[in-house]
Amino acid sequence: MAKGITKRSDDYSRWYLDVIAAADLAEHSAVKGCMVIKPNGYALWEQIQGQLDRMFKETGHVNAYFPLFIPQSLLQKEAEHVEGFAPETAVVTHGGGKKLEEPLVVRPTSETIIWSTYKKWIQSYRDLPILINQWANVVRWEMRTRLFLRTTEFLWQEGHTAHATAEEAQQETLQMLDVYRTFAQEYMAAPVYIGVKTEAEKFAGAVKTYCIEAMMQDKKALQGGTSHNLGQNFAKAFDVTFQDEDGKVDYVYATSWGVSTRLIGALIMMHSDDKGLVIPPRLAPLKVVIIPIWRNDEDREKLLAKINEMTKDWKGRISFKVDDRDNYRPGWKFNQWEKQGIPIRIEFGPKDLENNQVVLVRRDTSEKSAVSPDGLLERIERLLEEIQTGMFSRAKEFRDTNTFKEDDFDSFKKRIENPGGFFWVHWCGDPVCEAKFQETSKATIRLIPMDGDKEEGKCIICGKKSEQRVLVAKSY
RNA sequence: CGGGGCGUAGCGCAGCCCGGUUAGCGCGCCUGCUUUGGGAGCAGGAAGUCGUGAGUUCGAAUCUCACCGCCCCGACCA
Structure with a gap:
C-alpha cells in the first residue's frame, strides 16, 4: 500500500529515512552531515518553538541572541567543558582573506560566550536572576550523522540562567526539566522518564544533568531534552561574582537547558507507521x-459550495485545507496527506451530499466514520483530542510492555538483544560497573530516577549494595 | 577512522564485465482528450557536462590511474 516506504519490520533505519522523504520534511545537503529542513519539516519545528517559547515566557524567561562565533580562548576556560567539546568543534581560521589573530570556534553550545558576557552584567544580587533563552543554530562535528537525530548543524534553544543561590539554581533546573516533560507528554504525545544522568553521561561542565528519555518503536531510548545545574563552575571559570544583601561576595550559580530539532526525529520514530508520518494533533501545522x-x-x-458553507466560521479556529486540485485523483490525495501525517482527513463526495454527511478518517488508526455536518467543528475538535490521547496511550503502553526489571547480568545481556527494551537494574554507583555495561552489552545507563522507589538490592555487575534501580537501554 | 554501497534526465535505475551510429527504461514534468469514493488511461512532447581530471585508443558512460563527493553499518555524541 505504501509505495516507496520500507516497512519498519524490514529495516527500521531505512523506514525512518523513507518517512522523512515521503513527508517531505528534509533532505541531505551539499555539505556532509548537514540537512535542508524543508517547509513541512520546518513547520513542525515552528510548532515546537511556539509551544515551548510560550512555556518559557510563562516561567519568566526572555529571549536574547548571542553570537555564532566564540573566541577559542573563551571555550578553553572551563576545563571539563573544553575537554568535552574541543574534539567536535568547527574552527574558523580566516576572515576577509586574512588569517585571524585568534581562531573563532563555531558555537557547539553557548555557555562560554554567555558567561563572559554575564560577567559584565552582574555586580549585585539585584542583578539576579538572569533568565535568558536563545533560539539558535549550533555546530558539532559528529562522526556519524542522521537526519534530525544527529546533524552537524542543528537548531535548538538554549536557556542560560544566573542565580544568587544554589537552591534557586536547582529549582530552576528542575522547573525546566518539568517544562520539557510536560511539553513532551502533552504536545508530542511522548511518554518520558525523567531522571539524573550518571557522571559519565552528564554535560561537560555541569554539576548535575537531568534528562527526559523516551522509547522509540525499535525499543531504543532517545534523550529528548536536558536541563543542567552548572553550579558555580562557569562563574568560577569566568570570574562572575556578585555581592549579596550582607555585602558578601560569592560566585553566581548557573543553569542551562535545551532541546533541539532532534525532537522531530523523536516524533517520527515514536508515532509514525508503515504508511508514513503521523503527527500528534496538537503539534500538527495542518490538522484537517x-x-x-x-x-x-x-x-x-x-461540493465546493457546501464545503464553503460548512467551514465558513472555521478560520482562526482550526488549521484546515480544502484539496480541490483537479490534476490529482482522490486516491492519490488520500495517500499524499497520509504520508504527511495530517491527523484528520474529510472525504466528501456526491453520496455524502445526498445523505447529508461527511466521512472523517483518523490518520492514527485509519478508522472511518460518517457524521452529520451539524456541529462538525466541535466533533472534529473532540476527535483531535481523542487522537492526541490515543497516541499517547499507545506509546505509553508500548513502552511499559517493553520495560522490565532484571537482576541477572547474563540474562540481561541476552534480553537487551532480544527482545530488547528498557531495563530497571540495580547499580552500585561505581563508574567501573557502568563502563562494564557499555563494553559487554552496548547499553548505557540512561538515567537514575530522582524519586523512584528506594529498593535495596545488589549491583547487577559487582553484587555490591545498591539503593535503587537505574534505567538501562540501548540508545540513539 | 574501519567495513560496505553508490555517483548516467527532477527522482529511482539499466547499460559498463566483452569500447563502435542518435545513451535507454520506470516514475515525475509539459500539451490535449477521457477520467475522479484508495496511488487513472491514451496520444503527443521537453529534458543528459554519463561525479572530476588525466591517460590508453581511430573511437570511452564502458578500459587504466588519480582525485572528489554522498549514503548505509560500527567506534564519538544532543
Missing part, C-alpha cells in the same frame, strides 16, 4: 484536510 470527490463539474461546484 478536506478532499471533495467529484465526477463532473456540476458535482464539483455543489
Whole structure:
C-alpha cells in the first residue's frame, strides 16, 4: 500500500529515512552531515518553538541572541567543558582573506560566550536572576550523522540562567526539566522518564544533568531534552561574582537547558507507521484536510459550495485545507496527506451530499466514520483530542510492555538483544560497573530516577549494595 | 577512522564485465482528450557536462590511474 516506504519490520533505519522523504520534511545537503529542513519539516519545528517559547515566557524567561562565533580562548576556560567539546568543534581560521589573530570556534553550545558576557552584567544580587533563552543554530562535528537525530548543524534553544543561590539554581533546573516533560507528554504525545544522568553521561561542565528519555518503536531510548545545574563552575571559570544583601561576595550559580530539532526525529520514530508520518494533533501545522470527490463539474461546484458553507466560521479556529486540485485523483490525495501525517482527513463526495454527511478518517488508526455536518467543528475538535490521547496511550503502553526489571547480568545481556527494551537494574554507583555495561552489552545507563522507589538490592555487575534501580537501554 | 554501497534526465535505475551510429527504461514534468469514493488511461512532447581530471585508443558512460563527493553499518555524541 505504501509505495516507496520500507516497512519498519524490514529495516527500521531505512523506514525512518523513507518517512522523512515521503513527508517531505528534509533532505541531505551539499555539505556532509548537514540537512535542508524543508517547509513541512520546518513547520513542525515552528510548532515546537511556539509551544515551548510560550512555556518559557510563562516561567519568566526572555529571549536574547548571542553570537555564532566564540573566541577559542573563551571555550578553553572551563576545563571539563573544553575537554568535552574541543574534539567536535568547527574552527574558523580566516576572515576577509586574512588569517585571524585568534581562531573563532563555531558555537557547539553557548555557555562560554554567555558567561563572559554575564560577567559584565552582574555586580549585585539585584542583578539576579538572569533568565535568558536563545533560539539558535549550533555546530558539532559528529562522526556519524542522521537526519534530525544527529546533524552537524542543528537548531535548538538554549536557556542560560544566573542565580544568587544554589537552591534557586536547582529549582530552576528542575522547573525546566518539568517544562520539557510536560511539553513532551502533552504536545508530542511522548511518554518520558525523567531522571539524573550518571557522571559519565552528564554535560561537560555541569554539576548535575537531568534528562527526559523516551522509547522509540525499535525499543531504543532517545534523550529528548536536558536541563543542567552548572553550579558555580562557569562563574568560577569566568570570574562572575556578585555581592549579596550582607555585602558578601560569592560566585553566581548557573543553569542551562535545551532541546533541539532532534525532537522531530523523536516524533517520527515514536508515532509514525508503515504508511508514513503521523503527527500528534496538537503539534500538527495542518490538522484537517478536506478532499471533495467529484465526477463532473456540476458535482464539483455543489461540493465546493457546501464545503464553503460548512467551514465558513472555521478560520482562526482550526488549521484546515480544502484539496480541490483537479490534476490529482482522490486516491492519490488520500495517500499524499497520509504520508504527511495530517491527523484528520474529510472525504466528501456526491453520496455524502445526498445523505447529508461527511466521512472523517483518523490518520492514527485509519478508522472511518460518517457524521452529520451539524456541529462538525466541535466533533472534529473532540476527535483531535481523542487522537492526541490515543497516541499517547499507545506509546505509553508500548513502552511499559517493553520495560522490565532484571537482576541477572547474563540474562540481561541476552534480553537487551532480544527482545530488547528498557531495563530497571540495580547499580552500585561505581563508574567501573557502568563502563562494564557499555563494553559487554552496548547499553548505557540512561538515567537514575530522582524519586523512584528506594529498593535495596545488589549491583547487577559487582553484587555490591545498591539503593535503587537505574534505567538501562540501548540508545540513539 | 574501519567495513560496505553508490555517483548516467527532477527522482529511482539499466547499460559498463566483452569500447563502435542518435545513451535507454520506470516514475515525475509539459500539451490535449477521457477520467475522479484508495496511488487513472491514451496520444503527443521537453529534458543528459554519463561525479572530476588525466591517460590508453581511430573511437570511452564502458578500459587504466588519480582525485572528489554522498549514503548505509560500527567506534564519538544532543
